[in-house]
Amino acid sequence: MSTTTAAPPDPVPTWESATAARSGRAGRAQAVVSEWTKVRSVRSTWVALVVIVVAGVGLSALVSNIEAGRWARLGLVDRAQFDPVRFSQTGEFISQFVVGVLGAMVVTSEYATGAIRTTLATLPRRMSVLYGKAIVIAGVVFVVTEVTAFVSFFVGQLVLTAHGGRTLPAGSSILTQVRSSTIPVVSITNTGALRAVFLCGVYLTLLALLAFGIGFILRHTAGVISLYVGLLLVLPLIVQILPSSLSDPIERYLPSNLGLAMIVVTTRKTDFAGVLMAPWPAVGMLALYTAAFGALGAWLLMRRDA
């Protein structure tokens, strides 16, 4: 052929995605699976969880050992305040900061690197991201702190028993404890014991969520940790300086005292009498704080540019 016919331009194929067709939509369920992968795939998570377990069990053994040695020399009032459950949960003081960092970092580490934009692009319904992260961090902290609390409890009682302690009969009163010739050891079935140990994990889980909520408000790790530590450590100091007419009504609502209200057993009847809320109302109060920070964080997450 002497003439060439111009070939028609290649028609552009229409793109047919192999993966796009799928019913439903990406939401909370996918967010939970994805966030779990994120949490378990960074080393800092595991370091933090090991610190919680070691601090919990280690301090339980240490403090129970010290307190057991003091029993013989204690007066009646001190014997009444002897709280074997609380001794076993001493690690809670350290763990409250560890869970705060965990809860904050789930949010702030993504803002620090810019990865939050990837996260919000994968799940543009932003509340799914918030729920997914909250469920995962609460779940991880709850499981680890509950296991730690119960192991710490039994280790503490074992240490007391090793010092010659005897389990008090169920339903025994403070009077029985004061009159006891041997170091009192608490059975998990004793009044308040199960509640106190269980609520130790609940307290730490609520604190992790509190820091998480602050994370979405402030978005910078340093700021979140400062405010969080301020609420737990600095605020009580400020309240203490106030005249007691002012401080007395406030004190029971401080997050740290809400935690104490959940965890103490024997002591509440003596030196904290009237200062602490009842355990379950304290849970409700702390949950309210957590929900308030969470709601503000959620509102800001929905409104702000990523």
Place this chain on the structure above:
Amino acid sequence: MIEATGLSKSYGRTRAVDGLSFEVQPGLVTGFLGPNGSGKSTTMRMIMGLDRPDAGSVTLDGRRYHDLPWPLREVGALLEAKAVHPGRSARNHLLSMAQSNAIPSTRVEQVLDQVGLTAVAGRRVGKFSLGMSQRLGIASALLGDPGVLLFDEPINGLDPEGILWVRNLLKALAAEGRTIFVSSHLMSEMALTATNLVVIGRGSLIADTTVQDFIDSNTEATVLVRSPDAGRLTGLLMAAGASVTTRDDGGLLVTRSTPAHIGDIAHSAGIALHELSPQQASLEDVFMELTSDAVDFHGSTAMAESS
């Protein structure tokens, strides 16, 4: 297809994007050109639903990003290569993204292989070079096998071999019928990769056209002519309506004429020609000229050349 209509966005008193409208067609690579700070990344973020426009809207095949049921399966994006937790491995990063959109985990290995990161997939991303991070970002864009792909400065930090790879990848993806939108401040790169262009300066649209039209319509066709009898030729050309500039080396730059016309005039006057060559203005020249008013930060010449 991506359709932006009247997009505007301010940060405080800075107007980052101002009434921007454009369309990005499927089956082609569309370049998104503008000087640094001209609003390209802001526009990309608004397409992805990350930043909320003050006015206007942008849709992907007729839907807002927020309304896509499985966004990663329809839109893939490389926004910032380094926006990954440094302590996580490349594989786990991609896995968490896949899980968020119920994408089978087999895709993770496929895209790792596609971008050549399989061997380092278990390493912490914090140890990655910028080039490796770019490859990971491209892998995450490809993860859901989407029909729309956004790349913000994809060749930053890549070596020449990597740049060639990206260029071919973008063309191959477009040839499959996908919509490809690539931002860059490198005009020469866009000239090689893109077919269509969206050009912005200071947040406003400067041009929405093809690369070829962009060059043609913004440069006068210039022909370089050399002749031993340049003086007489200049007179004849000017008489024929062309404009002529004499260069220092004696060459004539002729506009408002064509090589054929110039050749005919010379031939009929018996003037010998030693050179008759059409001058192609580069995309770079056109771009520099068009955006020179629209650059926010003028550096000194020395700085501009080093960047």
